[in-house]
Amino acid sequence: MSYVITSLCAGVRDGACVQVCPVACIHDAGEQFVIDPDECVHCGACAVACPVGAIFFASDLPEAHRDAAEFNRAFFR
Ligand code: SF4
Ligand code: SF4
Structure with a gap:
C-alpha cells in the first residue's frame, strides 16, 4: 500500500509533490x-x-476517490 493521488489534482497540477518526493516516483x-x-x-x-x-x-x-489507487497503479503497468 502506498500514497495515492486523486483527481483533486486535476486542474491544479502544480508539481509541488514532485519537488519533495525523495525517490522521484x-x-x-x-x-x-x-x-x-x-x-x-x-x-x-x-x-x-x-x-x-x-x-x-x-x-x-x-x-x-477509492478508484484512484487503481488509476495510479495502472499508469505504471
Ligand atoms: S502537489 Fe500539485 S501536482 Fe501534486 S497532487 Fe497536489 S495538485 Fe497535483
Ligand atoms: S513523497 Fe514520494 S515517497 Fe513520499 S509518500 Fe509521496 S510519493 Fe511516496
Whole structure:
C-alpha cells in the first residue's frame, strides 16, 4: 500500500509533490499526477506539500476517490 493521488489534482497540477518526493516516483499522467506504488517509500512529504489535499495514504482514501489507487497503479503497468 502506498500514497495515492486523486483527481483533486486535476486542474491544479502544480508539481509541488514532485519537488519533495525523495525517490522521484511521482509522474505526470496528463490530466493529473500519479504515484508509482512500487517505488513510494511512504514518507508522506507529497501529501503535506499538495496545496489542495489531493494525496492520501491508500487506506485513508475518501469513498468518492477509492478508484484512484487503481488509476495510479495502472499508469505504471
Ligand atoms: S509518500 Fe513520499 S515517497 Fe511516496 S510519493 Fe509521496 S513523497 Fe514520494
Ligand atoms: S502537489 Fe497536489 S495538485 Fe500539485 S501536482 Fe501534486 S497532487 Fe497535483
